Amino acid sequence: MTDLTRLTIAEAREKLGAKEITAVELTDAYLGAIEAANPVINAYVTVTPDKARDMAKASDTRIAAGRAGALEGIPLGIKDLFATEGVHTQACSHILDSFRPKYESTVTQNLWNDGAVMLGKLNMDEFAMGSSNESSYYGAVKNPWRATGSNADLVPGGSSGGSAAAVAAFLCAGATATDTGGSIRQPAAFTGTVGIKPTYGRCSRWGIVAFASSLDQAGPIARDVRDAAILLKSMASVDAKDTTSVDLPVPDYEAALGQSLKGMRIGIPREYRVEGMPEEIEALWQQGIAWLKEAGAEVVDISLPHTKYALPAYYIVAPAEASSNLARYDGVRYGLRVDGKDIVDMYEKTRAAGFGQEVKRRIMIGTYVLSAGYYDAYYLQAQKVRTLIKRDFELAFNAGVDAILTPATPSSAFGIADEELASDPVKMYLQDIFTVTVNMAGLPGLSVPAGLDHKGLPLSLQLIGKPFEEDVLFKTAHVIEKAAGRFTPAKWW
């Protein structure tokens, strides 16, 4: 029998509908794969086999009764940032030890309502702060990709490193992820998978552990563009429980695939040609431009002059919001408590023991930039710069550009415990240089694999769209995917 874990969501959907396979068989195939691979890859921080089999059985019953949902019987992994009722939800932090929510996040509830099956919770950088998944309390995740002829372990990117690694290693059919500065698109790029951060407001943030509320958005990581379109359709919704959720119907994204690019205008922003960018990333970008031209799109040079200020502005806005959001972890209402001589001592000891280094660093920066005397110089200035970054995009779109093509990352996957990156936090932050502008402007961004570098590691291109035009990104990415092909790691684990 063929390995069921190799089926895309679209293929599995067809076979389940035709009753060639059962949801229980499909789920068991994934549970077996996880059992064998997870001790090495470390993508899952908790596996929920009983729950998965119960959900799969229920799916088979619904399929038999002709009541199958859009994701009926499809086994998914869930990033540890999403609240899942009664199941480990810790944002991969020590401070949320033993937290079991009494409620379900809107995004995951939407997936279960459509018949999806939960396999377990996926590893991530602590509180989604990181670009390598190394800040997780549960340890690093290994990228299923290795450089040609090398045994060195690489990071899967972050913060959704567990999600990306699990999808690339066939340990789930698709995964939920979140993106505050690049946390869906960068790990997708490092693992040869497709990731989309939708427009701010497209997916409900209710029940997702908050990092930086004005930037956080949920989205899927999937094996191909079609699967990402299928997943986003189910994840997105209008939700009264999130006041920033937008009152717009969710379109059928899959219907956009295969549509012509004729008449489309693609912008190429000159500011994304950064100093020290590897030659092969420039070549990949040019290849992407050629593919889109061949498909009938017009390609134009554009300027987004405030691009270089996006990352520094982000490192004020995001830590400021994080320092406020993470104030709730005080050893009183949930999670870890370390006793102290009085209540303040208890707070300080709990937070010292519960948060990792990167999280503490960001809380400290946030606290400092919001403190008396510094608010105007840092926070207010950053929010004004953010207005200018968004205006850059608006001017480009108003001038007739339909979507923007850029590289997704400044490099392919780097090594676990890379000394140069570990020694300088700012170097790690530069990983998000191409992705963070999109969060600052609230736009949709998609990363799609486009080739391999000289080491044999995947590289991706990023497409940036107008607000709520995710369908345009899917149809454009589909063209790139058809030209580039799909990329799968050779199994060594």
Added chain:
Amino acid sequence: MSVDLATVKRVARLARIAVSEEEANRMTGELNGILGFVEQLSEVDVSGVEPMTSVTPMEMKKREDVVNDGNKADDIVANAPASDRNFFQVPKVVE
């Protein structure tokens, strides 16, 4: 702008994170690295620019001021490190 050791300790106190002397020293260097990086924002001309308050233009959603959820005291304290009869327990605050 840069921070010194005393400022780092004061910020740690504001953030309610206990730091050892060694950690505070390390953080001083790291925070100055980050502050040095964000310093370039000061060169942007922002005269006449409104600070962003909402990334997507939208009307603030409002709902009727009615009770539509609740009676979940057991659920709310279920994850507390220490609770007693639906109260959170904390160290003595008032002498």
